[in-house]
Amino acid sequence: MTDTTSDGPMLAADGTPLKKSLARALRLQKMRALMLIAPLLIFVLVSFIIPIVSMLMRSVENDIVVETLPLTVAELQSWDADSGELPDEPVYAAFVGDMVVAIDAKRHTRLGTRLNYEQTGMSSLFRKSGRKIKRMDPAADAPFKDKLIDVDKKWGDVETWRVIKTHSPRVTNGYFLNAVDMRRTPEGAQSQPEDKRILVKLFVRTLIMSLIITGSCILLGYPVAWILANLPMRTANILMILVLLPFWTSLLVRTSAWKVMLQQQGVINEFLVWLGMVADDSRLVMINNQTGTIIAMTHILLPFMILPMYSVMQTIQPTYLRAAKSMGATNWTAFWRVYFPLSIPGIGAGSILVFILAIGYYITPEIVGGTKGVFISNRIAYHISSSLNWGLAAALGTILLVVVLILYWAYDKIVGIDNVKLG
Amino acid sequence: MKFTKLTALAVTTALVAPAAIAQEMTIVSWGGAYTKSQKNAYHDPYSAKSGVTIINDDSSAEAVAKLRAMNEAGNVTWDVVDVVAADAIRLCDEGLAMEIDPDTMLAPAPDGTSAADDFGDLLVSDCFIPQIVYSTTFGYRTDLVGDTAPTSVCAVFDTDAYPGKRSLEKRPINNMEWALICDGVAKDDVYDVLATPEGQDKALAKLDTIKDDVIWWSAGADTPQLLADGEIVMGSTYNGRLFSVIEEQKQPVAMLWDAQVFDLDGWIIPAGLSDERKKQALDYIMFATDTQRLADQAKWISYGPARASSAPLVGKHAELGIDMAPHMPTDPNNAQNTFLYNYEFWADYRDDIDGKFQAWLAK
Known part of the structure; x- marks a missing residue:
């Protein structure tokens, strides 16, 4: 009877405040409940949520260009895509340097496939050029501008470099634009030609x-x-x-x-x-x-x-x-x-x-x-x-x-x- | 107690499983009659010789996407995969297939010709080991074409002479070429014309003339079924499918070999296998793609062996007992007017032309 009349907090049998003791018991119970559903929770997280999120992330991810051609992308920053003129020798030299590394890791054809979604012909351009650039030496064979244009005349086409520059950011809206029948260009988003809208x-x-x-x-x-x-x-x-x-x-x-x-x-x-x-x-x-x-x-x-x-x-x-x-x-x-x-x-x-x-x-x-x-x-x-x-x-x-x-x-x-x- | 027993069971299974892998191989193919022909010609003799159990997985239709997903997950469970050449090129480009050296990894012909020469031009990719030559061609109902059976592929576009539905594959490849040829473009110029937007419009305009009469298929079994039901008067499909409609099911159907498009099907070995599994896969490939084995497959299905040295060894069908040579797409009588799938062209133009083609279809 003394407990009810005292002013202090209610105590449990072991002397801890009842509120605290109750909270602990509840927490334990919650933990146990959580442990029971943990397998399901982890399963849903690992097999459902993470894959879906990572799949959705692909719609904006575009690491491949900058990771395959890091030097080229850096050099292209200073090139004006609207000038109508080809980039200068440093871009070509950087490109050969990047390609030699990429060919060694067999990554250049993947980049070709990626860019082919945007510009027809990129796939074979990278595959064919790869075979020839493999034999070049980035240190000794400079200058490269004319050599590359010899390898394939598309390297002398401003459009090729515009495509690489346009699609070089790590995060792109290009896929979303494509998904609504538009495309990413150096001049911003544009509609697809009418015969490709679907x-x-x-x-x-x-x-x-x-x-x-x-x-x-x-x-x-x-x-x-x-x-x-x-x-x-x-x-x-x-x-x-x-x-x-x-x-x-x-x-x-x-x-x-x-x-x-x-x-x-x-x-x-x-x-x-x-x-x-x-x-x-x-x-x-x-x-x-x-x-x-x-x-x-x-x-x-x-x-x-x-x-x-x-x-x-x-x-x-x-x-x-x-x-x-x-x-x-x-x-x-x-x-x-x-x-x-x-x-x-x-x-x-x-x-x-x-x-x-x-x-x-x-x-x-x-x-x-x-x-x-x-x-x-x-x-x-x-x-x-x-x-x-x-x-x-x-x-x-x-x-x-x-x-x-x-x-x-x-x-x-x-x-x-x-x-x-x-x- | 139950719990511990289950755990013990799970642990033992997990421990035992990896050890068993060396004795097992997963081979991916197309299923149906095709896998059966491979089982008879390659898998069974190989298992008898090496003691390896072969597990068949009928996933070739989605092989490219699945391999990419497996590769990204770092867990490739397939050992050898059967794909068409165009897919092999893409897998090779994506770094998902292993490069093959024909001189050291493939068996030479019995007369000593190197494998590279024996396969010749059919080695269209560094990662691809050709197995068969098949063709996409037309079959027609003999009872629905009237008195004059079609002899030219352009009969497909002639709805006056041959009224009725025809079936074409729901993709631009092959259809665009046939349309241009029947629009008067010379065979040698087809891809030059098709590379231009005007040429693509020209091909679509030609296809537009029969658009209302076409049933578009996406599975190889569609055309044979449509022919057997009398739903169409003629349709394109793989020549092996037509063979079974004509010879095995005895339907009133005949082959139109004109302008057949040769394509290749063969093996790739996925990149990233452990050394032990790679060795096993290469051992299988060495065995299964030698001259005799390729000729053996033609006993079970009417596709031409990819080695030049196998052609003379092609005999009779193992169950029907008929001569297989006249049913091969490569037989001189059948191959008077053919062209080979242009892999390079379609690798570049596929995305672009497919976009236009699908937009045209939806119009």
Whole structure:
């Protein structure tokens, strides 16, 4: 009883203040909890966040020019790219010095590949010049200006040096400019020539088509989810398997199956011709275009829409509808004013899932999209695996990520993210 | 107790695994019939001879990107990789493939000709060991072309004589060349013309005349499937794929060898292997690219061996029992009008022309 009446801090059994002792116990508990999730945390950090950040960093990284040609880049600082005149001998001498080192480390061809993204012909210029410069001696063979122009006349072209100078900074906006159909030039950012503009168009197309796919998933998924939620458990479970079965089938198999269905000699066209609804010489074109992509992707993404809708609808009490009807609502009013608003969280969750998955899809558009139905992800895949222009791919990926985040933010403002339920 | 047992198991596995590597090799290739032909002609005899287990990885389509990622991570898990020549050149440029000295690392021909001479011009990169010559060419449906079967590649652009869809690869390479040839450019001038913006526009304008009739493919299996379904009247693909449609599946399809584009496929050894694995990989390469082995592969798939000395040894198909020589792209009857993929040109112009081509496709 003395403890409660004294003015000093409350003490624990061992004499330390209770507050401190409690804090220590809690800290220990938190530490233990942290230790328990540490493997997961480290795993996510190492296998997910760090790689993504380092990949995104590539969109601005441009160390390769200055690291391969350090002396040349330094010498080029004093050269006026707009003068229309070739750089002087020190630049050429520095270049040969840099190249001899780079050839030894086999780095010059990598630089050629990098610069070839900006100026056609750089790849072979560096590869061919490398073979000849290898035999030069930076100390004894000066002067180099005429020799280099002899090696390849492109070294006597102002444009070659302008490209090297323009793309020499360690941090570049060049990839981002390329990603929005522009390019970096000594005079600043400029639009790509009209016959090479494609990426902005693809971004817009990706967004519009993903929205259409999300919309068709809602239209098709809502009735299915409603039936599933309102049938007796036994029947619902059997129907559920029908929803999940395609989900377990390989993506490629499902996409290829659509090819067989939709092509001009395919199942649907054959059937329509047999019925006489379509003439044999004017069969419907349903694949290798946007229609094909929308149909196939709607089918593939449908389970992601149905499942959250279903789990939300299951929680809606049937008594609400009965109550509405007992108070005189028609079937439609009862649905529209009572049931539908309650099911919106499911639609919201499904839409986010489907839209975000759709925006990054590339296998299905590649197979059934033809030319008009491909997405921006197809170009990202091309630059990652085929052209090896990872900088541009990273810039495209970053833009896509930012667009998704903006849409997510807008969604939160309009619908409210608290309003999303997965069940 | 359970925990310690698991840990002990994990530790032992980790300790045992590296020791096993010396007896195993990971060889990367294209999968399907092609890997099967390599298994029969190279892997099985090599395993029997050396006791090395060969693990097949069907990743060649993404080999360049994957090798670059492995190299940056400092953990190259592949020992020998099968790539097309254009990819080999890029891997070599990027410093991702090891340079090969044909005189010391490859076997000479049986008559003593050096490997460098035996492969000849096909050694298109310092890192590349050619294996086969394949061609990209056209196949057509014999029942859909009417009475006059096409004999020239320009039939592809003639929608009046040969109505119906045709399939072309969804990339500029080869298509631009064919378009120019059929637009009246002489074969020898094709790349000079294609190097100019006007020439590129000319090629795209020619392709524009059939744009509505083209199905664009990106996987080698697309054209054979489209032909078999009667979805297209003619289409480009690799000659080996057409061989299996014609001879193995007996579809009403025939080859149009005119203006076929020769391309090469072969091995590279990744840069940065440990000495032990490098030695192993080189031992495999020495064995698998000798004259007899290259000729053996042609028993299983209709691609021409890359060595001059292998050609006379090409025999019959191991399962179908038909003569393989007439199905080789290099057979004199088939090779009357051909051209070789211009690696140098496309290494320079690929990014530029591909940009234009894709923009044109999307229009």
